[in-house]
Amino acid sequence: MTTNLAATLLAALAAASAGAPATAPSDEEVKGQVEAYLGSIDTPIPAERFRALGPRAATVLAAVSRSPAEFPTRRARAVAALASVGGGEATAVARELALAEGPFVVRAAAVESLGRLLSPAELAAAVGPLMRGAREARLRAVAAETLARGAGGDCAAVRSQVAAEAEAERGKFHRALSACSGAR
């Protein structure tokens, strides 16, 4: 039994250390894999899997993110993945979706994506206005959480916003405040 166990361990280690594929995936393979990832029901797909598909995944993800014909959850997942894959369009797409009126899940994912794409100063400039002015309190709360979790955590602004919120809405900001508590 010990031999079998050791073999299993070695197989696992070999798999875990596998490098990039010998040949680059074709466009069709990239699209197929991205579509599968975006269609996952309850299997989380780590960002690394998208990155492993290479920059061409960004083209597919940007198209899904922007398409109003796609389901909101697919668009939200696509913009989140796009932020990890990167590329020239990632920031533009995230900005566009965060600011435009649209489904909450899409805007929230876009705001969080900006948190991974922008510098602290850029983030404050892009997301700060959303925290202060978005129509939906929950989107303001997502923006606050993103600012709180960002590098340097703009917690003074977050606390100021929470103080300005109506009493009934303040509970929605508890995660932002918790992030600030952890940071201070």
Place this chain on the structure above:
Amino acid sequence: MDGRHPRGLLPAATVLWLAGVSACGASSTPKAPPPPPACTLPAPKASALPDAVGGFTQVLHLGTFTVGETATFQVPAGVASVTLVEQGVDTSQAETVEISGQSYGNTVFPNTIAVGGTHIFDVYPDAINPPADPSSLRAYYFTDAVWAGAMTLPNTSSMLASGVPNGSWAVVVSDFAHECGGISNCSLAYAYPASQYDLTVILKQGPAPATGSLAVVFYLLTTEWDSFADPAAAAAASPGVQRMVASLKTLLGRAGVAATATFQDLPASVKAHFATGVNAEDSSPCGDLATLFQNSAPGVTMNLFLVDRITSTSHQGGTTTVGVDGTIPGPASVNGTVQSGAVVSVADVASVTGCGGTVDPMGCGPDEVAYIAAHETGHFLGLYHPTEFDGTLFDPLKDTAQCPCKSCRPAGASLACQAPGGGSSTNVYAMTGRDCVASASCGGGDDLMFWVISSASAGTISAEQAQVMRASPVVQ
């Protein structure tokens, strides 16, 4: 996952456990007592089923057992199913174990199950190192289950064929903290006391039913209908939700399960707490899912929490999920626990433009939500993915089509197949729906429990999957 680990009785630690290099903790320096839990952990809850019906005792309250102890009970002949529900008792017991520096939930599980002295389940290897095709096992258990867990048998082809064995059952109660000494590089952060679990056994009277009913309660965490005086009534009257419910009934009906649906709004304080999303990856008993599931009211119900947004922390930048189940199976008929339900994203329910005459989870938003709801219900009732995403692990049922990566990956694909029993390489091929309806030997992409929704998704439920679903005590 299916839940939080798709096939996860501590999957990443499995290999280390099997390697069995060293015992842990035994010679380490004395540890500090554990800190209090981060939340108030729920006390054990009771099954909503009556203890007896017509002289048939269906709920056995076995009491509290310390890990390592054996619980015994009698199962009469002809029983359709046996369900074990284990719930944590001592709030100071371990919530996590540390393995090679990584924290894992302290999953509860039966170490062994014996009937008349013959083992029908042994966590080593049935759950820790199961064969890729576990359909020949008598019993199967592979899930995250911290603080509360359940196991309903039969859940494999083998026991579906042979029937539930009658006689004297003996279950050794255990969890990862108790087994830590046998896991390489395993340690406990504090001097935890030995865990204690309350054990309830639910017997379903035979013969195995050909049909059944399922009372689905949709709990509204979504704020979509909050502008109405009665959000639950408004949700129920919404055309998108009505279509979703109709499609859910269609899908579950294929298993011989007739679903009914009711809607229950959640308190404003709960909605505010989860306003920015439900973190689906935290399987701790104080995490979002555990907190949410405790809102399920007592009853023999399938509790589906409709949420606007599912989030994660470690997977930011990857994709989060659109559904998640507490455990596989769920603690059927025992509501109010940290595992008593499933979460379903309802964000797409208003996307009705593509809705036609048939259930179409790719084109019709309500149908997609119904598909997710039916899939998570399948997990709660005991089903696994027929083929996991990497095509190397399969469910314990023979009549669900498999889609092995090594034979079903497209010939020209550059991404390699995951090594069997391997870790979690990012550069491996993921089996798509299209790959898995390609031939008689590459199937399952159409199955309700396939890991992905695609153009191949048809909501297929096999005969054995239907048997497993109907074996759950929550199906009446």
